Structure formats: C-alpha cells, structure tokens
Amino acid sequence: MPLDLSGALQRLRDGRSTSLELMRESLAAARSDACQQVFVREFFDTALASAEAADLLRRSGLPGSPLQGLAISVKDLFDVAGQPTTGGSASLLDAPIAAADAACVARLRQAGAAFIGHSNLSEFAFSGVGINPHHGTPLNPVTRALDGKTRIPGGSTSGGAVSVACGAAWAALGSDTGGSIRIPAALQGLVGFKNTARLTPNEGCMPLSTSLDTSCAVTRSVRDAALLHELLSGQVLPPAGRPLARWRLGVVRELMQDALEPAVARAFERALQRLRAAGAQIEELSLAPLQELPALQAQGGLPAAESWAWHRQRLLTREAAYDPRVALRIKRGATISAADYIDLLQARRRWIAAMQAALQGVDTLLSPTVPMTAPELAPLLTSDDAFFATNTLLLRNTSVVNLLDGCALSLPCHEAGELPVGLMLWNSALRDADLLAIAAQIEPLVSPSIGGH
Structure with a gap:
C-alpha cells in the first residue's frame, strides 16, 4: 500500500517533500489508466494552486494547515463552490453552480485540503455495487493488479475509493447510507469509517435517506480515518487508554456470517485467531x-x-435520464404511505433501543464487512437479477449499522496477494472514539500492510 496521509504530512513537516511535489504525484496517478472514469469533473488546476499556497505558507514560517495542500477527492454529492453537483446523474447535467461549499467540504478546505475533483459514484448513491451507466464505472485497481480481471469497485463511493487506492487522493470525502464508504473500502483493501451520523454535518450534500445519510471518508489507514474524523466532526479524539486485552469484543453469528464466500470466511477466522493470540x-x-x-x-x-x-417531481419529467435500476428502487417509495413511514420511524426507534440493550457492556462487534470479495463486473452489467442479488448481499452487513444509528469501521484483513477482505468493527451511536482506538490496535495485527507506518 502506498504511503498514507499521516506519513505524507510527516514528510512535509520534516522537509523531505513539498506539497507541490506530492500534488504532482497525485495528479499523475489521477491521469493514469488505473484511474479512468474516477472523476465526474476535475479540479486539477486549483489543486495545484492550493499545493503551491501551502508550500508558500511553510516557507514564510507561518503555521501550516492540518492537510497542508494535499489531494482530497469529493463525492459528486457534496457542493463545491463554483462547481455544479450532479449526483453522478445525467438528469442533473444542467444543475446550477454551487454558491458555497457543503459544510464538510468547507471544514476540509479550512484545514488546507486541495480538492482534485468530484468523484464518480452509483447514481444518487443508491447502490452498493458502484456501477454508473452515465459516466462509466471505475474499475477496481487493487484486484486488477492481482488477477487481471475486471471487478467492481464497490459503491456507492466508487470513484472516491478508487482515487485513494490508485494514489490520486490521500483521502476521499463520501457518504454512507447503507455501507457506501465501507463496501468499496472492503473490496479495495482500504479503511472506511462511518461515524455516528449526527457528528458530521450533511448541509450541502445531496440526500439519499435523510434518516441514514452519514458524511465520512475513505482513507489508507486507521490513523488517517481518525484525522479525517476530527476535521469533519470538529472534535478532538481522546488519547487511547486501554490495551487490547481490556476491551470486550463480540462476534455475532446470526446474519452477519451467513453465506460467506470461502475466502472471506478464511480471512475473518484468521483475523479472530490473530486477535486472540x-x-x-x-x-x-x-x-x-x-x-x-x-x-x-x-x-x-x-x-x-x-x-x-x-426525487418524485424530477422523475415525472426526467425519468428517462435516470439509471433504470436506481429509478426502480426510488419508485418503491411511492407505495409507502405517510402512516407507513411514521410507523417505520417508530419501529426503528424501538429496534435501536432493543439493540442497545443487547449490546450493553460490549466495546465493539466484529463481523465481515461484506460476505464476498469483489465480483467481476460484466455479469452485473447485463443481468438485473445478478445485479440486485449482489447489491443485496453487499449491503446486508453494513446496513445494520446505519439502521442502528451506529458507527463502524472497515479495515483490510486479507493476506498480501489475496483479494481484499474487510473486517468490520461496529457498535451503537457515539462509540466512535472507542471504536477508532480499538481499530488502531487491531490494524497492525490483521492488515496486510499499513502505508507509512
């Protein structure tokens, strides 16, 4: 795995690199074959200018910003001032220019991020597969390097995850409504952290499900996930306290381990063995x-x-410009009455209370992030049955956490040379600091490599 964001920042502090040098490397990766169809629109010129400004500040002896002009990609759901926001959809190609940054974009810009582009995604973030018929589908660069096959990137933050995996971005700002950060992280050997939704602002981000949407990031390491979470949430994480042996970890067999692909089952059991050891x-x-x-x-x-x-008004006039699979899933909502919706919200509150009671005293749960390694792309392009079956399986484990209003982190647990497999740590709301602390201790025990460590 390439150097991580925290390692790059240390190089800048030590004077071993400049922001401009690192940005040129990022942009070279962004223009490479591995990064095709990753960006809906590119901000390369402004990214170079941001890197140059960061170098000027350091040379002037002024305090450097936390991100020091390093490359960050932004999912095409978040407003970036001066750019349209189109949700990866042809139905919004005439979208107006954003007058201001989305709240999370503004926080990263204030921290010195250099945005390199709006990244591709499943249209309107409504799929865990990562296919986009309008802009093309970014291919999984990690699996392609291993076996040469064309496999899915995972979604919906498909382009964002690929931008990190291929070295174009140090981190990717995205969203997670049912697993859209953690699924592509798991399928590409990255770290995806879904924080408790209320901790990061969604203003200026195109909604999918206002009850479940979470603004968060894909990174290359747990320490990078913690850094991005601090910047996005405006909170400072406490220092890690307890050693690994003093945390109570739980494994759930129901549902979360049903129908596991053999490679996933092996990697998960191996990770548990290493943790016990x-x-x-x-x-x-x-x-x-x-x-x-x-x-x-x-x-x-x-x-x-x-x-x-x-979407209901837009679908009346522009349904032909939607991905038919996305339109089909959205239109299921037309049959849900206001009374049904209120009943569902109340049922969710009761379910969360029951889950929280069952999880009393547990510091984190361990599960496979998804039950499969990245499947090949071609069958999912041509068969609706294959697409929807795969989508359902990809979202099965991760969506539990969104419904719980909880927090979760996926980190790689495969061996070097194997197809990526994700280990998911998860718990109920506001356990974010503990979860990140535990993940930092687990990461060196189960991950194939840790960039910059």
Whole structure:
C-alpha cells in the first residue's frame, strides 16, 4: 500500500517533500489508466494552486494547515463552490453552480485540503455495487493488479475509493447510507469509517435517506480515518487508554456470517485467531433483534421512502435520464404511505433501543464487512437479477449499522496477494472514539500492510 496521509504530512513537516511535489504525484496517478472514469469533473488546476499556497505558507514560517495542500477527492454529492453537483446523474447535467461549499467540504478546505475533483459514484448513491451507466464505472485497481480481471469497485463511493487506492487522493470525502464508504473500502483493501451520523454535518450534500445519510471518508489507514474524523466532526479524539486485552469484543453469528464466500470466511477466522493470540477477549454473542430486520426493510425501507420524497417531481419529467435500476428502487417509495413511514420511524426507534440493550457492556462487534470479495463486473452489467442479488448481499452487513444509528469501521484483513477482505468493527451511536482506538490496535495485527507506518 502506498504511503498514507499521516506519513505524507510527516514528510512535509520534516522537509523531505513539498506539497507541490506530492500534488504532482497525485495528479499523475489521477491521469493514469488505473484511474479512468474516477472523476465526474476535475479540479486539477486549483489543486495545484492550493499545493503551491501551502508550500508558500511553510516557507514564510507561518503555521501550516492540518492537510497542508494535499489531494482530497469529493463525492459528486457534496457542493463545491463554483462547481455544479450532479449526483453522478445525467438528469442533473444542467444543475446550477454551487454558491458555497457543503459544510464538510468547507471544514476540509479550512484545514488546507486541495480538492482534485468530484468523484464518480452509483447514481444518487443508491447502490452498493458502484456501477454508473452515465459516466462509466471505475474499475477496481487493487484486484486488477492481482488477477487481471475486471471487478467492481464497490459503491456507492466508487470513484472516491478508487482515487485513494490508485494514489490520486490521500483521502476521499463520501457518504454512507447503507455501507457506501465501507463496501468499496472492503473490496479495495482500504479503511472506511462511518461515524455516528449526527457528528458530521450533511448541509450541502445531496440526500439519499435523510434518516441514514452519514458524511465520512475513505482513507489508507486507521490513523488517517481518525484525522479525517476530527476535521469533519470538529472534535478532538481522546488519547487511547486501554490495551487490547481490556476491551470486550463480540462476534455475532446470526446474519452477519451467513453465506460467506470461502475466502472471506478464511480471512475473518484468521483475523479472530490473530486477535486472540494477541490477548484479545472475544466472545460469541446472540442478537435476537437482528431477526426483525426483514420487516424494517420491507418495501425498500427508509431509503425508498425518503428518496422518493426528494426525487418524485424530477422523475415525472426526467425519468428517462435516470439509471433504470436506481429509478426502480426510488419508485418503491411511492407505495409507502405517510402512516407507513411514521410507523417505520417508530419501529426503528424501538429496534435501536432493543439493540442497545443487547449490546450493553460490549466495546465493539466484529463481523465481515461484506460476505464476498469483489465480483467481476460484466455479469452485473447485463443481468438485473445478478445485479440486485449482489447489491443485496453487499449491503446486508453494513446496513445494520446505519439502521442502528451506529458507527463502524472497515479495515483490510486479507493476506498480501489475496483479494481484499474487510473486517468490520461496529457498535451503537457515539462509540466512535472507542471504536477508532480499538481499530488502531487491531490494524497492525490483521492488515496486510499499513502505508507509512
């Protein structure tokens, strides 16, 4: 894995690199074959100018910004001042220019980020696969380097994750409504952190499901995830306290380990063995509330109801410009009445309370992020049945955390030379600091490589 963001920042502080040198390397990667179809629109010239400004500040002896002019990609859901925001859709190609940055974009810009472009995504962020029929689909560069096959990147933050995996960006600002940060991270051997939704602002970000949407980032390491979370949330994480052996870790067998691909099952069990060998206390847990998930997700659940509210007028006149698979999922919301929606919100609150009661005393749960390695792209382009079956499996484990209003982090747990597999650490709301602290201790035990460490 390439150098991570924290390592690059240390090089800048030590005077071993300049922001402009690192930006030129990022842009060379962004123009490479591995990064094709990653950007809906490019901000390369302004990114170079931001890097030059960061170098000027350091030469002048002024305090450097936290991100020091390094390259960050932005999912094409977030407003960037002076640019349109189109959600990866042909139906919004006439979108107006944004007058101001989205709140998370503004926080990263204030921290010195150099934005290199709006990254590609599943249209309107409504898929865990990462296919986009309007702008093309970014290909998974990590798996292609391993076996030469054309595999999916994972979605919906497909372009953002590829921008990090191929070295074009040090981190990718994206969103996670049902797994859209963690799925592409898992399939590409990256780190994806979905924080408790209320900790980061969604203003200026195109919604999918207002109850579930979370603004967060894909990075190359856990320490980078912690840095981005601090910048996006405006919070300072406390120093790690307890050693790994003093955290209570749980493994859930129901649902989260059903129908695992053999490679995923092997990697997950190997990770658990390594953690136990390092002194981790891991216990098997039963979570009866997981049995209620099918009822909560019937009729498309909250994403269908809330996306229909946002898209229903546009679909009347522009449905032909939508990805038909996305339009189909949005239109499921048309059958959900106001009473059904209110009942669903109340049922979710009861379910969260039951889950929180079941998780009392547990510091983090461990699960495979997704039950498969990255599947090949071609069958999913031509078969709706294959696409929707794959999409459902990709979202199965990750979407539990969004419904829980919780936090989760996916980190790689495969061996070098194997197709990427993600290990998901997760818990209920506002356990973010503990989860990041635990992940930092687990990462060197299970990850194939850690950039810059």
